[in-house]
Amino acid sequence: QYANLIFGWERSGQDAPWYMPTFNHDNLDQRTAAAGHARDWIEGNGATDAVTDGATHPGDGTDAYWSAGGSFDNSGPVWPGEEVTNQTAQNLPQDRAPMTMNQWSNLPNEDKIGNFWVVDPNTGWAYWANRLDREQATSYLLDAAEMTAAIEDKVFNGFYYYGIHVESGLVSPDQHEEFLNDGEQHHAELEDFLQGIQNGVMYDDGQNPLPNEDSAPAAFDFSTMRPVRIFTMAGEQYRYLENMGSGNHMIIRNEAIRNTSFVEQATVLEDFYNQSLTQAVKDMVAPVSIADEVPNLRSMLMSWPEEGPYTRWLPTNWDEPHPEVDVARADVTTVNQAEGVPQAFSLSLADVIRLSGEGRGFPHHAGRVGGHNTWWSLRTAGHGESAWTIRWGAFRGNLHGTFPGTTSDDYGGVRPALIINSSN
Template sequence: MKHQQNRKFRKIVFLFLLLLLGGTFAWTAFHQQVINDHTNQIRTYIPGRVHDYYNRDTGNKDVFVENYGLDARANAIMVRIRLSEYMEIQRLGEDNPTSLVDSAERGNTSTWTTYLPEENNINRRRGEESSRFNRYSNLVFGRTGTAPWYMPTFNHDFEDLRSAAAGHARDFIQGNGATDAESDGRTHPGDGTENYWTESGERSYFDNGSGSWPGETIRKETKQHLQEERPPMTILQWEQLSPNDRFGYFWVIDPNTGWAYWAELLEPSQATSYLLDAANMTNEVVNSVVNGSYYYAIHVDSQVISPLEMERFLEPEEQGEPIDTRLEAFLEGVKGDGNPRWNRDSEPSDFNFDVMRPGRIFTMAGQQFRYLEDMGSGNHMIILNHPIARNINWNNQETELTRWYTEDFLPNDPGLRAQWEAYIAPVSETFNVGSLPFYDTTRAPNGVITNLNIFDVPYADRTRVVSDGVRRAFALSVADVNHLTRTGSFFRISDRGANIRWWLRTPESDGNSWLVDSTGIWHFTYHSHRYKGVRPALIIHQ
C-alpha cells in the first residue's frame, strides 16, 4: 500500500512540476574550490579533484576526493568538504513554492543551509535551520564493506576548478550554476549507479580518446578507494578516540562549521573513502506534500590545500570567531608526521619511522620504498616499491639482492656508507624456507592463505631481526606476505602488486617457487623461468 501511495505521489508531482523528474530530489553536484596559494610567484601544485557519482533513479550519491598527482611535482594534500541543502515545497492550490528556510534562495547556493550534525550523532542535524531537514531527508555517510572502485579523473589541470561529475550529477561550473534539475553538467564518465566501476571487465577501464570528457585523451584503468577504517564522525567523537586511532582513512566533521575533513594526508594516486553514499527522502515528504510538489538539492563545496598552508583551514568563518582547539589539534596531526614527502629523496636519518603508516611511500637512495610494518623495538620493515632485475630467475635472486644492496642502495662514500648501514638491522644469513605446495594451500579472495599454519616450516619462515645476523637486503617469504596482508600492511591485494611479477624466497617444490604477480595474486613457476623481478626488503632500526 505504501509503495502504491509513493508511486501515485510521484506521478502527481511529475505532472505538476515537470522539472522534478517524478518528485524525486535534485542535486547540484560540485563547486570544487581548489585553493592555489602563491608566495613570491612560486606556485603550490595541488592535484586534487572531487568526484560526484549520482543517479537520481536509484538515489545513489557517492562523494569523495582523488589526489590525481603522478609526476615529480605531486604532493600530498589536505582535504575538506562541506554540504549545504535546499528544499522548497509547493502544496496544492499554492501559486509559488515555499522555501523550507526563509532566508534560502534556490538560485543562490550561498544562501543554502549548511549541514550541521549533532555533536554525538553525525546523522542528525542540529540548529534551528539545519534541523528542519531532519523531517524530510536522511543522509547516509560513509560506506562499509570492501572499498569500491572508481575511474580516475582525466582532468589534470590543477587550475580547472571543475569536479568529476558523473551520471545525473552536475558540476557547478559546467552547468553554469543551474539549479533546474535538467541542465547537463557532467564532466566524467559513468551513470552514477552504485558500484558502476569494477576491478575487471568492461567497466574496469575507459578510453577518452575522443575527448568526450575534460582532460587527457587517453585510456585509463579503474582504481580502488582507500578502505574506510572508521565511519565518519564528529570532532567530539574523534577527541574520544585513543591517540593511536585518531588519524587514518576516515572523515571527521566539525559540527560548528559543517566542514568534513579527511583524517589523513591524501597521497598521490589515492582516493578517499566516501563521505556521502546516499540521501533518502523520508515518508514525511509523502505525508505532508499531498498532491503537491517539492524540490530538494544538495550543494557540495570542497577545498584542497597543501599541508604547508594548513592555517587556511583554521581561518574563522566569521571575523573574530575563536578557533576550536580540537580542530587545531586534529589538523596539526593530519598535516604530517614530520617526515619528508613521498617524492623527496632523503637519507635514513631524515625519517621518523615510528610515526609512519603501512603503505606510506617514501624516497631513499633515489628509489621509492613502501613502509610495511612496525615490528617493535625500533625495527621497521620496508620494501622497494617496484621490482628490479626484470630478467632474472629465482636461482639468481640472492646474487641480485646482494648486488642491489652494496651497489644501488648503500652510498659509495665510506663514511656515508657506514652511517647508512648502521640503520640496517641484521637478519639471518640464510632462511629455513622449506617448500609449500601451491595447490595444497587455501587462498582466500582477500589474498590470505588461510591454512598456512599446517605447513610448519613455511609458516615459521617470517623475517625477524637476528642480533648476530647479517645486515643485508632479503626477499620476502610467503609467510611474510601472508602476515602483512592479514594485518593490513598490504590492505588490499593490489598493494602487493607491482609493474611486473616478483619472486618470493619460498619454494613451491624442488623446481618451482612462489611469486606475486602484477595484480598482487599468488603464483608459482619454474626456478629457471626468467622475466620476473626481485623486490628487495630491509629492516630499518631507529
C-alpha cells in the same frame, strides 16, 4: 526527515569503485567532473528537468559505471578541459567508516591517521585523515541518499529529486593557521588533527623528517619511531615495522614493486638492493640469513575463524604442533652476524603473523596492504606453484596461500624488507 544518507563505501566482496579522472586541470575553473543528473554547468535556460545540461563529464552518474581498463578520448573537447585520453583510476578503499571528530578523538593514536573521512559537526567540514599523493582519490564520503516514505506524504503532485551541493578545499601545510583562524568555530582538536596528517603520525617521534620528505639516512632517529610510521629515505619510501633491539630496526618498502612475481623474488630483491639503495643505506643494512629453499606451507593446513572477505587475519591453529607448520613457524627473519649477509628480503608467513596486531607493524587488515593499495607476495610458498600473499581490493589484508606464484600485474608484486642498524 525526507532522506537517509549513506556515508562511506564498504561492500562485501567488491573492490573499491573506479572513476574517470577529470579533464579540467584549470584551478581557476570551478567546473568539476560531474556526470548524470548534474548541476555543475548550466547552459541556456538551465537544467530545469533534472535530465539535460548540467553535466561536465562522461558517464551517467550511476554506481559502477566505470571499471578497470576503461578510457575516454576528450578530443573536441567533448567536455570542459584538456583534449586528452584519460584512463580509469580507482578510489582508495576506506580503512574505516566516516566518523565525527569526537569519535576520532577516542581512537588510539596509531589509528588516527589513515584513509578515512572525519567530519567536524561544528562546521560541517569533512577531512580526509591522510595526505593524498599525486593521482590518488579518496574513498566516498557520501554513497547514497535514500528517500523515505515521508516525502511521498509531502509531495502530492509533481516530481522531486534530492540535490547535494559540494564544495571542496585543499589545505597546504603553510595554510593551516589561515584555515584555523577563518572565523569558524572549528573543533578544539582540529589543529592537532591537521598537524598529525602533515606529520603522518599522531605522536611525537623526535625530529624525524615528514613522511614524504626525502632525506638522507643520517637525518633519522629510528629509536624514536613507532610501528606503521612512513618515511622516505634516499629516494625510497618505507614503513617502519619494529625495533628489534641492539640498534636493529625492521623496515619494509611501502609500496610493492609492481609487475613482479613470487617466482622472480630472488632477482627482484637482488636488483632492489644493488640498484635502488644508495651506499649510505647499504652501510646500515644488517646481515640476515635466508635459506635458498624456503619452507612451504599448504593452505589447506591452516584454519581460520570464518570464511569471507576481511577474515583471513591470523590462522587459529598456527601454534598447534604439525611437522609442516613447525618448519614454517620457525622461519622468522633475524640478524645473523656470524653467517648472514646484508640483503633485502621478503617477509615470511611467520614474520607477518608475528607483526600483525594492535600496536605492531600491521595493526589491522588495511595496514597489511602495500602502499597505493598493492598486493604483495611473501617468501613462504604454498602448494605446488602457489605462494602466500597479502591480498588487496575486496580481500585487502587477507592472507591467502593459493595465489598463483607466476602472477605479475600492475596491482602488486614483491615488497622488499630490510633490517637496518642505526648504530653503524
